[in-house]
Amino acid sequence: MPTAxxxxxxxxxxxxxxxxxxxxxxxxxxxRRLGVSRIPLRESLIxxxxxxxxxxxxxxxxxVEDLEPVDVLEIYSLRLALEPMATRLATMxxxxxxxxxxxxxxxxxxxxxxxxxxxxxxxxxxxxxxxIVRASGxxxxxxxxxxxxILIVGPKLKYAHLxxxxxxxxxxxxxxxxxxxxxxxxxxxxxxxxxxIAQSIIYLEKIFDQHTESAxxxxxxxxxxxxxxxxxxxxx
Amino acid sequence: MPTAxxxxxxxxxxxxxxxxxxxxxxxxxxxRRLGVSRIPLRESLIxxxxxxxxxxxxxxxxxVEDLEPVDVLEIYSLRLALEPMATRLATMxxxxxxxxxxxxxxxxxxxxxxxxxxxxxxxxxxxxxxxIVRASGxxxxxxxxxxxxILIVGPKLKYAHLxxxxxxxxxxxxxxxxxxxxxxxxxxxxxxxxxxIAQSIIYLEKIFDQHTESAxxxxxxxxxxxxxxxxxxxxx
DNA sequence: CGCGCCAAAATGGTATACCATTTTGGTTGG
DNA sequence: CCAACCAAAATGGTATACCATTTTGGCGCG
Numbered sequence: 383m384p385t386a387x388x389x390x391x392x393x394x395x396x397x398x399x400x401x402x403x404x405x406x407x408x409x410x411x412x413x414r415r416l417g418v419s420r421i422p423l424r425e426s427l428i429x430x431x432x433x434x435x436x437x438x439x440x441x442x443x444x445x446v447e448d449l450e451p452v453d454v455l456e457i458y459s460l461r462l463a464l465e466p467m468a469t470r471l472a473t474m475x476x477x478x479x480x481x482x483x484x485x486x487x488x489x490x491x492x493x494x495x496x497x498x499x500x501x502x503x504x505x506x507x508x509x510x511x512x513x514i515v516r517a518s519g520x521x522x523x524x525x526x527x528x529x530x531x532i533l534i535v536g537p538k539l540k541y542a543h544l545x546x547x548x549x550x551x552x553x554x555x556x557x558x559x560x561x562x563x564x565x566x567x568x569x570x571x572x573x574x575x576x577x578x579i580a581q582s583i584i585y586l587e588k589i590f591d592q593h594t595e596s597a598x599x600x601x602x603x604x605x606x607x608x609x610x611x612x613x614x615x616x617x618x
Numbered sequence: 619m620p621t622a623x624x625x626x627x628x629x630x631x632x633x634x635x636x637x638x639x640x641x642x643x644x645x646x647x648x649x650r651r652l653g654v655s656r657i658p659l660r661e662s663l664i665x666x667x668x669x670x671x672x673x674x675x676x677x678x679x680x681x682v683e684d685l686e687p688v689d690v691l692e693i694y695s696l697r698l699a700l701e702p703m704a705t706r707l708a709t710m711x712x713x714x715x716x717x718x719x720x721x722x723x724x725x726x727x728x729x730x731x732x733x734x735x736x737x738x739x740x741x742x743x744x745x746x747x748x749x750i751v752r753a754s755g756x757x758x759x760x761x762x763x764x765x766x767x768i769l770i771v772g773p774k775l776k777y778a779h780l781x782x783x784x785x786x787x788x789x790x791x792x793x794x795x796x797x798x799x800x801x802x803x804x805x806x807x808x809x810x811x812x813x814x815i816a817q818s819i820i821y822l823e824k825i826f827d828q829h830t831e832s833a834x835x836x837x838x839x840x841x842x843x844x845x846x847x848x849x850x851x852x853x854x
Numbered sequence: 855c856g857c858g859c860c861a862a863a864a865t866g867g868t869a870t871a872c873c874a875t876t877t878t879g880g881t882t883g884g
Numbered sequence: 885c886c887a888a889c890c891a892a893a894a895t896g897g898t899a900t901a902c903c904a905t906t907t908t909g910g911c912g913c914g
Contacts, residue, residue: 385867409896419869421657424896428661432668434761441875441896456758463703463759467695522692523699525670526762621897645866655899660866677866677905 385422392416392426396435396446399537403448407436433529449538451590458583460530462576464523465511469559469575471518473568480517481564484510488556495553504536510556514563514575539589555581621658628652628662632671632682635773639684643672669765685774687826694819696766698812700759701747705795705811707754709804716753717800720746724792731789740772746792750799750811775825791817 392412395401413423427444430436438444472480491506515527555578562571628648631637649659663680666672674680708716727742751763791814798807 408894410894420896421868421870425661425664425867428664429668432665434758438896442877443895453758456756459703459756460758460762463699464762467699520692520695522670522689522696522766526696526700526765529762529765530758644864646864656866657898657900661897674866678907679865 385418385425388416388418388422389426389429392430393435396430397533397536401446403446403537405446407444407446409444433531435531435534449534451538451586454535454538454586455583455590457530457532457535458579458586461511461527461532462579462583464527464530465515465579466572466576468515468518468520468523468527469563470568470572471520471523472514473563473566473571475519476514476517476563480513481560484513484556484560484563487513488553488560491556492553504533507552508533514559551581552578621654621661624652624654624658625662625665628666629671632666633767633769633772637682639682639773641682643680643682645680669767671767671770685770687774687822690771690774690822691819691826693766693768693771694815694822697747697763697768698815698819700763700766701751701815702808702812704751704754704756704759704763705799706804706808707756707759708750709799709802709807711755712750712753712799716749717796719749720792720796720799723749724789724796727792728789740769743788744769750795787817788814 392401401407407427409420409423409427413420416423427436427438431438431444435447436444437447487506487510491503491510494503494506511532512527515524518524555574559571559574559578562574628637637643643663645656645659645663649656652659663672663674667674667680671683672680673683723742723746727739727746730739730742747768748763751760754760791810795807795810795814798810
C-alpha cells in the first residue's frame, strides 16, 4: 500500500463521509488501519491539508475539515467565479467530441434520477461539470476547481432533496449549456453556466434557511449565509 | 530548523529565483543545505507540489516548475476570474479601514517607482491586490488566489519593463478601485478590478509577442498565447 | 565500432526508533 | 473540597537506516 493509495483512500473516505467532519485523525491508528507506516500517512495528510480537506494543529492532531452551510455557499460561489470562464474556454477550444460526451452524462444522470437513485446524482453532476472545466485546457483553472472540493457537499445535504423537481431543471440547464457549446456560442454558454450555478445557490440558500430556522435560531449561520454568494444582479 | 521554516525558505527561494525554474531538487543535498533531515524536507516538497510550485516524478526527482509565457497568461486569466468577485465582496463586507490601508500601499508603490526601485514593485502590487482578496472574507477565494502564485511571475519578466510608463497607469487604476470601494459601489469596483487586470494581460501579451517574434518563430507559445486569456469583450 | 546487457551508484520511498510537546489524571498541600 | 503541580501517557515531529526503483557507466559480444 504505497502513499498514493493511502492518499486516495483517505480522500475518498472524507468525500463519502466514512471519515466524519470534525473527526480526530490519529496518525498511528490510521496508519495501522491502512497498513502503512506513519511516514506515507503523514505525507498523505499533508497533501490533504494543502488541499483544505483536513486541518492540522501542531503537536495536537489533525481533524477532518468541518463544513458549515456558509462553507457550502463559499464553494458554490467559487464555482460561480470559475465555471463561466471555463465554459467559455471549452466552447472556444474544446475538442469536437465534447458535446457528445456531455450529452451522454446528461442522459445517464436523467436515468439515475428516474430510478430514484439520487445517491450518485451528485457524482454524475460533478463529472459533467468537471469535464467542461477540463476541456477548457486551463490547467490552473482546473486545479482551482478541483480544490474547491465540490463532492464534499453531498454528505452535508442528506436532509435535502425535499423537493426533487430540481433534477428536471438541472437536466434542462445542462442540455442548454451543451447546445450552446456545440453551437460555438461562447457568450451564451458562459452565461448559461453562470445562470445554472446561480440557480443552485438559490436552491441551497433556500434549503439552509429552511433548515436553520426550524433548528436553533441564534446560530451564526443565519444572516451570513447570504454573504459570500456574490450573486451579481446579472452576469454579462 | 523545523519543517515550517524549510518550507518557507524553499518557497521564497523559488519566488526570488535562487532556485531556478526547471532545476532538479535532490532531497539529500537540499536537506543537508537546509540543515534538516529528509523527512521534513520531503514534507515541504509535497506541500509545494500540492501548491503547484514543484513537480515530482516518482523515483526520479522533483523539479522547480518551469513557467512558459502561456503559464503566466494562465495565472493572470485566473486572476481575471477571481479578483473581480473578491473586489465586490470586499466592497460589500470589508472593514472601513480597508480603503485607508490600500491608499497607503498605493502611495508606497508610487514612491518606489519614482525612486526607480522597480525591483520590489511586484511585491507591493501583490500586497495591494492580496489585501483586497483577504478583505473579501471568502476563505476559498483567498486560497485559490494565493495558489495562483502571482509573485512567481516577477523573475520571468526581467527583460520586460521596457516602457515604464505603466506605473502611472497602475497607480491610477488602483486609486480608482479604492475610491469605488470606499464609495460602496460594488458594481463599479468589480468592473474596475476586471479592467485593471485585463489591461495587465494586454500588456503581458504585448511583451511576450515582442519577445517571441524576435526569437525562434515556430515555438508553440505563438498562437496559444492568446488562448487562455479569456478576455470577454466587456465585463458587465 | 556500436549495441546491449549487467552491475553499481544515485536517488526516491518506507519502516523503525527516538525526541519534543502536549494532554491527562492523580496526588498533595492549602 | 478545590486548586496547583508533577509525572506519565498520548501524540505529533524528526533523524537514521534500509528497501525499491531508476539511472548510469563500462564491459563484452557481435
